[in-house]
Amino acid sequence: MTKIIVLFNLHPDADKHVYEDWARTTDLPVARKLPSIDKFEVFRTTGLLDGGEAPYQYIEVLEVNDLEQLGVDASSDAMQKVAAEFASFAANPQFILTESL
Numbered sequence: 001m002t003k004i005i006v007l008f009n010l011h012p013d014a015d016k017h018v019y020e021d022w023a024r025t026t027d028l029p030v031a032r033k034l035p036s037i038d039k040f041e042v043f044r045t046t047g048l049l050d051g052g053e054a055p056y057q058y059i060e061v062l063e064v065n066d067l068e069q070l071g072v073d074a075s076s077d078a079m080q081k082v083a084a085e086f087a088s089f090a091a092n093p094q095f096i097l098t099e100s101l
Helices: 016-032 067-074 077-089
Strands: 002-010 037-044 058-064 090-099
Touching: 016 037, 016 077, 067 077, 077 090
Parallel strands: none
Antiparallel strands: 002 058, 002 090, 037 058
């Protein structure tokens, strides 16, 4: 199973409350219904364990059961709309592919 880790900060003009409401009511429900996604979570960072601010405000973790199907799912009209809305909130998100050791 592949996990995709997405690290991002909001655009300076984005309201975190509006983003978090959108994530709860749109992003999470839509993505969780995709056939390629087994689990999807969004986390707000609260700092570093040894003190200080985390370099990213938010982290998404997607458990993907089929990367090819994810490509198909991502091309749907619903996901294209969600992706465009996400881009309006997230500044330069980093999508990191991972696999378990």
